[in-house]
Amino acid sequence: MLQYVIAGLVLGGIYAIASAGLVITYVSSGILNFSFGALAYFVARFYYYLHTQQNWGIPYAALLSILVAGPALGVLLYFMLFRFLRLSSPLVKVVATLGLLVAIPALSTLIFGTEAISSAPGLAPQPVRVFDFIGVAVTLDQVIVYACVVATVVVGSAVLRYTDVGLKVRALVDSPAMTALSGTSPSAVSIGVWAVSTFFAGLAGVLAAPIIGLDSGNFTLLIAAAFAAVIAARFRSLPIAVTVGLAMGVVTSLIQKYLPPSSNWTTEVVDAVPFMFIAIFLIYNLIRRDLDRDSDRVGGALDRAITPQGATQLAGSTSSSLDARRVGLIGKYGGPGLLIVVAALLPILVQGFWVGLVAQAFAYGIIFLSFTLVTGEGGMIWLCQITFAGVGGLTASQLATNHGWPILAAIVVGGLVALPMGLVIGFLTIRLGDLYVALVTLTFGLLMENLVFTIGIFTNGGLGVNVVRPSFAVTDHAFAYVCLVAFAILALFILNLRRSTTGLALNAVRWSPPGARTLGISVVQMKIIVAGLGAMVAGIGGGFLVAAQTSAQPANFATFLGVIWLAALVTIGIRSNAAALVAGLTFTMLPALALAYLPSWTGQLPPILFGLGAIGVAKFPDGSLEQSGEMFRRWLYERADRRSSSSGAPGAGGGLAGRVLQAPSVMPAHLVEEVPS
């Protein structure tokens, strides 16, 4: 028993250090850093590079990686990204850190190479010394973990609670503007905070490497598990986070003692333990109604007053701010029209292997429409859309292959199976802030991935389930068109919904729940509708994807792969149907193009680009496609404006609003419609 506890305390110690870093970052910046695992992996990989590959001594390698490179990375990221997030909505913060989660491992592979490292040294010299503690063997690596946990708790709590620095750090998250007015530089404090945060990430990474190996996926899962401790601490209490982190490690270790060691089920259950912890803490807080929307609060009153309305939100207006009549049909329909033509011609223009990829791209486009609905229209950051796609895909494959259903009917039923799941998750998360919604959906995805998608009938011994396409569209070419038609139908459905009263109401709920409620709009109804529809569309998309791939593999629906999907879509545009199709094409074709025509190292570029694109939401919330379209429309508008000016058209009119808007610094002239003469 004692040896299980001691072993558990090591894993728990790493959870504890990670959760301490996450809590300190959240308390001081209001950001739950989803990229913490990726940062930990990067520093651990750098330590391995210095110590093992370059033969540096442990102290020098540790000093340079943990104490120099880690904090330096934090400072660099602060200047590149985090300083723009300070007053952003939780939605933008989550998406931007998810972008880092996608980009950093790929960047690491680009720098350090693709070598798979299953065994990495820790901070103890090799061979690792072993001590005898009441009859139980304890390694020096384990002793170092314990010492680091104690130091983290003591120093972290003391600094945050009892020092001037701690006071300034806590003041910063409440109101950066007031902190500045009281003579403290918010930037200087923030730089320090991010340096400390990435120091913790690096420390957790180097300590964890001997246990989980140097695999970025394992690191991400390890840190995702640490979220349980952070949730238990309600993001703020360092001692609770550390205690729960340690307890989780011990419980995980003890469970192994009582489960059959040779069973696959044991592995699945042990892997799922931290996510069960997350679910338990979330449900507990939900019952206590403790999951208020405090986490959504952005700065103080002064900060909100000096921030342009809507400037910190993800996705902007439903329509261009330019007068549609002035940009003409080309400005209004030119982009979507061109995309339809290109998409329709693509299966004809490409050959062989590429036709199959185009079919998959269209299927991905359908899945991405579900993000458009849930995140773009509903304003909810759901990290389990890939799970719904998996539910749809795996259900469709079972029905079609094992029960003889026609595949298209099976795909529709797959979507209908995902729908109630979306409704239930939507109902449970209705009162939660954005951050909690992201965590609940992430946990749901990880639990499904570990406990359901691993069932034998889905994995089929690792081979997956073969899927037969409809008889009239067996070829890649024909099936690509089937996927495109399905995409078009669902895109029109979403467009119709967006322009309808329900669509406007959804928009209203996203921007101002009190305003919507006092107008007579039911916030609950609207959010649940979006959740259910989003899950159904993802499920249908998953069905088309497995049919396009002719195989249903549960591994293709891993939760963190869904984060890359989200990053790819956000880069292009989260609120546009056209962006969903372009993102599908980009996500599928870009890596294949890099692999086929460019040096092999360029294979890492697409995830880096998607990650950077998602990071870019901090500055450009609408995505690259919408931005390009707006630039084109602006060019058309200005051209029309020059023509009308030369023909002597009248200027902006009077009236109450017109007079208010005449101040050019307040309102751009192009937003003011001209009065007909």
Added chain:
Amino acid sequence: MMTGTDTGVGQMTSGAPDTAGPVMAATGITVRFGGLTALSEVGLEVPTGTIVGLVGPNGAGKSTLFAVLSGLLRPASGRVFLRGKDVTNASPQLRAREGLARTFQQPELFMGLTVREHVVLAHRVRFARQRLWRDMMDPRSLLPPARAENERVDQLLELLDLTHVARASVGALPLGTSRLVEIARALATRPDVVLLDEPLSGLDMRESENLASVFRRVVENDEHRVSLLMVEHDVATVLSLSSKIFVLDFGELIASGTPAEIRSNAAVRSAYLGDDDDSSTTPAGPKEAP
């Protein structure tokens, strides 16, 4: 201290809507935040087709009372009636459907929508309810809207001089214009009563005069009698616009009556100017409440 009974609201009962009595009434409203009593036994009534003012110094409980009336806050005790119907336990959206609309001190606009879309949405919420399934299945949303809807929306935009910014995204609007959009949105629901939370703040004198004239036109409209309950720090404007005024101080209703009665009320002068007030000064004196 005055109570709801003093205002004559005490006779209100729950039951079927009453078209003859006041359009909105509240009795004995008490709200506590922990140990602090924000409102104590407050009552008021809003007659049909009138403008009613609600004034009081900062922290008097005006915004809290608005939150209670609109359903965003549940009182510890007391009742709220809309056209005689007890709506104390009704949600904000249910009250909105019963004919209540409101604006906010900090405008609660929908940043993703244009000015016109705000008005269209409010109009449809009132006149085209239960459209959810139709919205999903009926492709007519892809077509231009109906002429009747366009006419009504255009009328409202014109009334509030918002036509020139109809297609602008509200995120780019200055505060004063944002207030007008909120008012247009509220009126588009064709409400029986509108709660206006500091509608004139952020507007210059000329804009305030224009908006005041809009309010007069709205309540004098014979087609549909709208009542306005207005919280406003500009006491002079409130006195000139309102037919009845309620005055709150430290969560208690200290006076109610016509503008003339309020001007001569010693308790009101004391609340606004302190105990050592000059008897010749009226509440209209200070532009801003202390």
